Amino acid sequence: MQAGQASNHAQAEGASAAASRLPARSKGRSRQRFNSWLTALLVILVLIQGNRLMREHGALVRDITEDQLFLPSRVGERMLGELQDTLQVKAFFTGDVKIGSVQIAKRRLIDQLEEYGRASRGRMQISYLDPNSSPEARSEATSLGIVPAPALVDQGVSKVAQDVWLGVVLRYRGKESVLKWVLPQYMESKFLGALRKVTRERLPSVGFVTGDGRNLDPRFGPMRDLLQDQYRLHEALDLALGLEIPESVDVLVVAEPTNLHPRVAYEIDRFVQRGGRALFLLDGLRVDLAGQYVQSIPSGLEAMLASWGVQPRPGVLWDQQSHNVLKARLAEDEAPVSYDYPFWLRVPKQAMHASLPATAGLPGVNLYWAQELDYSPIEGLLAEDLLWTSEETWSLPSDEPGLVHLEALEELQRRVRPAGAARRVLGLSLSGLFPSAFTAGVPAALDPIKLALHEDRVQRALAAGLEPPALEVVLLEEPVQSAELESQVILIGDADWAAGERFFGPANRLFFVNLVDTLALENDLLALRSRQPIERPIDDFLAEERAAIGLMGDPEDVQEGEQLTLAKYEDLASQLAARRRWKLMALASGGSLGLALLLGFLWRQSFGRTPSVSPRPGLSGLSQGDES
């Protein structure tokens, strides 16, 4: 009885103990959940704050790519490291950006500016101003010519619009340069270009001669504006009247010289003789597609160029392999049609000098109605080909109907055949001692009235398609410098590529500024601009298989009966190319799976099979007494 009562008592005690543990257990679980959530929250806060701190103070970056485009260039680091005084940089950036993509761009710009600040070793002071929230900042930005750009984006069901400011001004030793609008992808070249402007004691001076040397040809207005933006521009006019090219001019650009008077040619030659460097955009033809006429243009520099061994060949180049497409309509009421127009040359990267800074980093340029530059070696001069055509290029006479009559193009395609095809030089760089063409006598300067009358006669003759009259030239016996000082000259057998907005596109503009920078010895800027990603094309299996089968030649030559055979071989080439692709893919995937099997096998050999005693990895991991 007593044992039974004791047992009951023990049971009752056990039950009440259990009952008192129940609330404690559920309290424990609640506390456990609370602790877990609290830990999670603390972890998130630490993550956010730690990330923020690292963003600001933990920058240690390595660019391990071959292109090396992600970090400031060595040139940039050097330019910033050489600052002698404080460079003030004011960034007019919108503070509260409502649009995500703009915020990311702004963040990247700030990161880039901070990188430059680090490279300057404390010489750069950056301040950020928000024109949207500060009237003073807005007023200053506006006075500098910085204007906001409107941005619009869909966010859910509504549209968000905001005027975005992303402008920067650099100030150094009293000089100022403004970047009115910057984006991360262009920031380095623009920023360092502006830095160069404010830190250089003197910008290079570029002389500019176009056409007849008396007036600016409006087609070269964009080129002139580009020169004025980057350099100190001097328009060299009226050289025929005895005016000289000033000593301060470093580089002379001669664009589409047209019937230049011998006195002008002499002044240009004198400039080169004293060590000045020149860029010649030569063009023997003016082509008007709309008016369907072609005009031959003698440059007036023939004697001078001949003394340097250069002779522009008459005619116009037709490149069967590398050319552009022309869109035109033959009648007003017709839709535009695309024509393969081999007179518009496409000069790819492979057809440019690979190591000269002017062409090394370029993706390619386009030339229009170009002529070949023939060169005979001259003692004391070093010539290097800058650009050239493909091997399938012919030089055609300028009266070729297909030049301006597009309906004659097809017939011209059939007539132009392998005989006479060759690689043609489009651009040349000459350096060394240049012999003068004027050692026999210096052309006298013109009387302005006589010059005006002569020009009028020339224009009338050209318009009538007649040979322009020659102006009587009086030669003076004066001492002439010849081949005494070294210089450099670049000649391009076309001027249309730099004329007007239509032809003077981004690639051609880049080529132009590279040429001028080369002559102005602006190696830093050239190095910056040549920072382009390396092209990485893969092998063209289809082209290789077609070549292996022998599928070359003009498809239009194929007779009707042969077309079936051609299609069969094209099909075969496609199949072979596809087979090669699948083989490579199978190797890649098979390699991955094979390696996986191999590693699994090696692991088992090294560490043995996992015991199957316990199906639970968590338990089996410790059931062998491995715990410490």
Place this chain on the structure above:
Amino acid sequence: MGAALAVFRREFGASLSSPVAWAATVLLVIALHLLFFFVGFPIGDRTLPAFWSGRVAMLDGLFAWLPVFFAILAPALTMGSWAEERRAGTDEILMSLPVRTRELVLGKFLASWCLLAAISVLAILPVALMVDSVGPLDWGTVWGGTLGACLLAGASVGVGLATSACAREELVAFLGSAAILGLLWALMLVIRILPGEWADAAYYASPALHFLESSARGLLDLRDAIYFLLFTGGALLINISVLEGRRWG
């Protein structure tokens, strides 16, 4: 540490014996390669052409898909780590063993991480060799991308383990961690249309962006390494905290 390594060895070996790891390997290799060669990356702003049509020797399309695959594979590899124990009721036995919780967690983490990282490296390197055989591949991007993929794998596995610790069922663990990783990946799709400060926050929060914007392009940034360290460490800490609470609760 010895216990952690022991757990790691057993877990890793068990994974190699289980069909899940092999299924994950085959899935990743075949699907990833097919997408890279024939589809490219058509999603969001960062669209990329397929390898054969783009005709450029680079692996950007391959790396772009990795965060998506990790959002599926990491949960698949980790869903049973804790949830299965809990469902079967054997977690209490596990917790009673004389092993520190952090060593258990670390061991399981290392096993799953090494597995996922190994699968990724095996999927990437043979393709890199193949691409290099047909064009000038930049190997800097390959090494950077591979390193970044390993760090991203660690972060993904960390999230998977933490979710598995919180869940009672494997399916719930899988869906939960896939949802979290998927949402984090999707941040980079919506970043363009987010309001300014939210965009900044999303940019910092997205593991995919930390991978694709830096190491996948060949840019090694200490800030990204610290980010992944904090992210993974934080996930492991949550994991430990949940288990500790269960152990002593």
